[in-house]
Amino acid sequence: MSSRLIGAIGAIVTCVSVIDFSTNSFGSLGINFGLLLTIGIVTFFIVSDIKHELLDRKRFESNDPKIAVFLCEQLKKAGRVAIFSRDISWITSGSEAEKLLLQKANSKELVLFVQSITSIAQKLANEGAEVRTYQKFSGYKPKSRFTVLDYEKTGSRVLIGYSSNGEHLIDEFNDSNKAIVDLGPVNAI
Incomplete structure (x- = not known):
């Protein structure tokens, strides 16, 4: 597994651990949305790396x-x-x-x-x-x-x-x- 892939997985784990799902205040929703967006982007890069490693061979x-x-x-x-x-x-x-x-x-x-x-x-x-x-x-x-x-x-x-x-x-x-x-x-x- 590449170090870039490990780093991306680490970023997702960090973001998920920071998200506060217990509150619905506007400020928390904005932060949570940003974190979820980050998770989405990082997931895209993980899928791209996996595709490259497995399918582009x-x-x-x-x-x-x-x-x-x-x-x-x-x-x-x-x-x-x-x-x-x-x-x-x-x-x-x-x-x-x-x-x-x-x-x-x-x-x-x-x-x-x-x-x-x-x-x-x-x-x-x-x-x-x-x-x-x-x-x-x-x-x-x-x-x-x-x-x-x-x-x-x-x-x-x-x-x-x-x-x-x-x-x-x-x-x-x-x-x-x-x-x-x-x-x-x-x-x-």
Whole structure:
């Protein structure tokens, strides 16, 4: 649960505890109306946060080609990107994704972290991408993949992809989620 959501719930609890329901004087009604209005506004923000957390998450069927389309849309909006993937299998030869990543590689705006060098990773490295492997961590099999948009810049965003109940989910985090955006392991590999 986010700290903003906890704060909003705390505001509602505080307002409800201050409301005096036992009196009907005009002054008390004005204060109570103000407090009830505050509760309504805070409730709206809580519902908005819950909607964002639960419903705005990007959902795809496993191996859905729309995953690559979504990632390309995000990559086009970003400058330098870092992609942490097992084998970047979502990039197929001649695809829009490959063309976009070749452009990023040529512009020195692409960093790849892969288990081992695949043919597409080598092709991107030949075009200027910085490619690192994590194969030295024997037995390491990441359960999620992530992409850092605007890598090493203020305002960077992180897309984290993972499987859950037969779906491929992608969560997006921005600078307000410092613990996630400041990925220490990315710099360690």
